[in-house]
Amino acid sequence: MSSPTIVTRALTPVGRLFGLGIDVVKATFKPPFQIREYIEQTWFVTKVSALPTALFTIPFGATIALLLSDLTRQFGAQSQTGAGSVLAIVQQAAPIVTALLISGAGGSAVCADLGARTIREEIAAMEVLGISPIQRLVVPRVLAMVTTAIVLNGLATVVGVGGGYFFNVIVQGGTPGAYIASFSSIAQVSDILVSEFKAALFGFSAGIVAAYRGLNPPPGPKGVGDAVNQSVVISFVLVFMINLVLTAVYLELVPPKGF
Numbered sequence: 001m002s003s004p005t006i007v008t009r010a011l012t013p014v015g016r017l018f019g020l021g022i023d024v025v026k027a028t029f030k031p032p033f034q035i036r037e038y039i040e041q042t043w044f045v046t047k048v049s050a051l052p053t054a055l056f057t058i059p060f061g062a063t064i065a066l067l068l069s070d071l072t073r074q075f076g077a078q079s080q081t082g083a084g085s086v087l088a089i090v091q092q093a094a095p096i097v098t099a100l101l102i103s104g105a106g107g108s109a110v111c112a113d114l115g116a117r118t119i120r121e122e123i124a125a126m127e128v129l130g131i132s133p134i135q136r137l138v139v140p141r142v143l144a145m146v147t148t149a150i151v152l153n154g155l156a157t158v159v160g161v162g163g164g165y166f167f168n169v170i171v172q173g174g175t176p177g178a179y180i181a182s183f184s185s186i187a188q189v190s191d192i193l194v195s196e197f198k199a200a201l202f203g204f205s206a207g208i209v210a211a212y213r214g215l216n217p218p219p220g221p222k223g224v225g226d227a228v229n230q231s232v233v234i235s236f237v238l239v240f241m242i243n244l245v246l247t248a249v250y251l252e253l254v255p256p257k258g259f
Helices: 006-028 035-074 078-119 122-128 133-171 176-186 189-215 220-253
Strands: none
Touching (some): 006 133, 035 078, 035 133, 078 220, 122 133, 189 220
16 A cells, blocks of 8 residues: 555645534534533633734724825825725724634634643543544534634724724824715625624634644644644634635625725
């Protein structure tokens, strides 16, 4: 039997990752649902991610507002600063910031927890007893990250828009009415919906990656630490790839307001 090629070795983890995602979706609708575990994990992920998300979004939104204000001033379109900055925050900045914090804070904790259980052979013991670790442990954690991502995306949107408004109107002397009117003239409900959809998908992806690396860590305690680092890096890359695809599809399918 021939040894696996480099391509096979590279694609095997990808296939297993997608397989875990499908198993999680299937197990979500199978009783019993671990409601207590879900609530505890949701509270934990929210607790470790909420404040960093808010603090990280303030300078993010302010930077976007400052750059767009300077750019629109060069083209004589200062009245459109609010539209550009708010849409950039709602569609791009808020879900990405949420995903990065969810992956870094919540995902690393999930991966470390499952990795520690794996090397202590708790996962193997559950399987011997006929208990599905995916249904018992993975599903509540993944759904908790999805729920938290949706909630924190709303928080990041409000904080980011507020930060952009402050720096554009207060710091740079912009007009409050023009800032708000320009956004309301081109914004759509679909902008909010696609932002929340992105956040949910990012949270699901980060949860699946964290669970996969936690269930398949290298041997030993050091392996768990390596798995945590790998899960964060993989989640970051996956988030930006998914965001590129979703943004391209959204811009093609949803026409701008007024068209």
